Amino acid sequence: MHDWIKNAAHSSKIERIEAFFSNHAYKPHSHDTFAIGRTLSGVQSFHYRGEFRHSQPGMTMVLHPDEKHDGESGSQDGFRYRMIYIEPAIVQKMIKGKPLPFIPNGISHDPRLFRATDTLLQHLEYQFESLEEEDALYDLATVLCEVSGQNLQKNHSYDYVAAERAREFIHASLDQNISLDDLEKNVDRDRWSLSRDFRLLFGTSPHRYMTMRRLDIVKTCLISGMSLIDATMTAGFFDQSHMSRHFVKTFGITPNRWKEINQFRSCKR
Template identity: 75%
Template structure:
């Protein structure tokens, strides 16, 4: 595992996937300020103690546990001992869960941690060595097992009953992806999807874990990270991703990931 020679903290990212991000990292002390993703953050601590504030309490992830942080739930991260902490994490888009579950509100883990062996077992394939590429079918099978197990362990056995307009929400999600270079509104979504904007906004939050606007912002930040990975400057990355300027991008990046884009670029080490 490579790491920067002038920095004890390091992070590597598995080979690019369009819809699933996997990382492995080590932090010697404080890692992240309070922030929130619009994805599930699911992972395990390999060594040390990974401490984080989540839903009003300080949690401690240790070997054998599975972290399951819900979309848009604030959390931070730091070492719980002097030894630092080493962990693996995957960021799973709620849209992937919905492609399997077809319109069921997302599973929720109040504590952000689980010691259920079923969940630990089904995360193994997706959290294997970052240098080992996943076959597409292997990944899809593992995602199915993960989605169904999340509901079972959370006490929400999945069913085929559709209580919300999943089709309209998915169309809205696709429209956002096609409009990242535009300043769209709920009115634009309503006119293009044909569903009342407030019902659409409610369903989007329930099914994808965040608001339409925040979803769009996070997809722009995905573009920023890819730009930084391939050597673009912070200013150029902000422009390419559709932000007003570098300052605007930095505010959103720090809110989403708990570190500045400059710091992220410093500790990031491409897969060797």
């Protein structure tokens, strides 16, 4: 059976996928979103935080932003799974400047978390109403905080407003070579304090966040049929090799392989 990836209908909040891999899926990589999902069949095995994990039906995977992981089949029959990718900025709108919830093992057996993901991990043809999706995201963020067991009342000071302004400035400057100095001047916050808060509140560094948004543009361009070099230039990367290195580091496969799998998925629909 061929490997495949299917993408859900457009959602204004999250990315949803379902995929099947017969053997090896992804090289070690990381992304700047929460990756939350469940294995539908087979055994989904991956290295995470120094240990080899095994996800099976009934469990919930919660991979923290910027935590390196890979993926392969833990059985001879391959594995099928659904995943949602949620930007930390969305979670922050609900927890309002507190540290992001963290599930150390990457896999949870907690029934509260399994129930909280039911709505968002429905079959990909299901289209959410706006309020339904927002309510489901709020419920999930709340349960993540409960299950993580973090003490969210610690006496730390985080400038969420400044970090959010920096995030918005990055979105407006994807075609430019900006620096922490530019962020400091435009946000009016000490660069090192801003960098610390950005990492804590959005799960990754300002530069990594900017790179990820450019890679989002690359993926959109490739799906639309654009060539690799044109997608690279449109997204603001220096050159194709520069983009490809970041692509593999982030998604665990080359841009050509990613495009090939998605083209196969489109033909099968």
